[in-house]
Amino acid sequence: MILTMWVIATILFFIFRLMPGNPLVAYIDPTFTEEQQQILLKQFGLDQPLWYQYFVFLKNLGQGELGDSFFFRDSVVNVIGKVLPNTIYLMLLSLLLAYTIGIMSGIYLAWKRGERIETVGIVLTLFTRAAPQFWVGMILLAVFSFRFGLFPSGGASAAGTVYASEWEKLLSPSFYHHLFLPALTLAIYLLGLPLLLMRSNMLDVMKEAYVDMASMRGLSKLRVMLKYAARNACLPVVTAMAVGIGYAMGGNVVIETVFSWPGLGRLLVKAVSTSDYPLAQGAFILIAGVMVIMNFVADLLYSILDPRVTLENRR
């Protein structure tokens, strides 16, 4: 896991350093004299040899130090820290929506196996997986926000609102009003995985002897489905959720942009388009870090929840 992060950080370092042009272009004002530019280069350590910069970069990264943003003129850690909570709220709500609806619909579709409704359900699910997320977001915006005026068209709070603390924000209804559409869009995208996984697991589990046994004991179909089959079919879906968090981090980039949601993904887009190298680097490393950790958690959960599977066997 640490090896993976190290390789990703190294790739990133070289992508940013070997780019054409001086990384300070965005920072340097055209009116700066040659001398002032040299002083700046020194300040950022860009006059040192590449290998030296690389070790400084790794050392700082290890200490959680990501440098200063060119654009915001503030430390990258601060800039990211300000928007990260918004991304987390968005992710949590959409994961909650996606996994609740997904698991229940998966059970339902497994129940209706072979009926018309099953085909319709699966085709609909494929639609949600294939539709570009930002396009779904655009439609929701055009319909619910512009046509019917039910939801705000973007941002995380009404213009001019200042929250005294994170708690006050979380307690304000206006915040949830803003959060709903982006979370729904992300949830629609995430829904497919738990739904299809739950359905196919249910179909597998329902062939097991203990499920037959339960139905032979005369228990109702509902009881057998929920109490006996669904419980076991849930396990892999829980594991998949860890991977889902990783996906959600990546998917955030487009959705946050559509809804002008002040989160990590939108920050990354902004950093790249303003050539803010340190900020783009920091945001990317954080997103990659979450993905790597979640992949690892998924592997762990897999073997903990189902002792029949060891990490060795999966290879």
Place this chain on the structure above:
Amino acid sequence: MGAIKKTVAGISGFFRQDKFAVTGVLIYLFFLLIAILAPWLAPYNPHEMIREGSQFMFNRPPDGQFILGTTNMGRDIFSQLVYGARPALTVGFSAAFFVMVAGTLVGLIAGYYRGKVDQLLMRITDIAFGIPFTPFVIVLVGFLGPSIWNIVMAMALLLWRDTARVIRSQVLTVRERGFIEAARVSGASDLRIIFIYIAPNILPLSFLYGSLAIGWAILTEAAVSFLGFGDPQVISWGYMLNDAYVSQALSRGAFYWFIPPGICVMLAVMAGFYIGRGSEEILHPRLKNN
């Protein structure tokens, strides 16, 4: 020759068996046809700001003259949609090609040689899985410059990972079969065994992952263009969506502008899924019975 014949027979057999896969292929053929015939199908030049007399045709709703209306700059939306099939297919097929070649090679070599080579290659694959896809493409394209080939390259650098994993595990089983053993005993070289004996058996699988990659690549190009990192010279479906978004088509309720390009992207991705779903039943016949 024998190998090629076998591959062709395998692929065509799988299409005959499966309605889903056929639908997927038909969708791709449909887009291909539109891309080729674009100059004849599109009533206007997609870049042209259309005017009648001295009057520019801004923001026209759909009517007889403009099937899907015009943009806020007076460009014909239907013509843009038709021409959008070209970059979509260029991106889709070229990314899929790289993905298939790279993923198949990595999978073949890792699966055949096993041991240290396998460990190294699979570790690299794990790392590729740790890199977030869309952010990576954005960062690379953002700094390398917005061109369609940079987008393809950025996608190809990561997308091979799924193919490599699946091909490897398939190779691991194929290499244990009797005819491989026979080839080895009769003195065939490693390269000969890999490319003449093993490769034909896993080619349908790499075609399958290639077709999925076409869909993902088109979807990603749309997302990257939407975020404003697309090739400014090229009118793609993603560019149209970006154009509609920044020109306030949403608040004006110009659904005729931003619905059609999204549907095209969705169809392209669905086609990949359909081919995938169809072939799943052939690759794992067990699934058919339950």
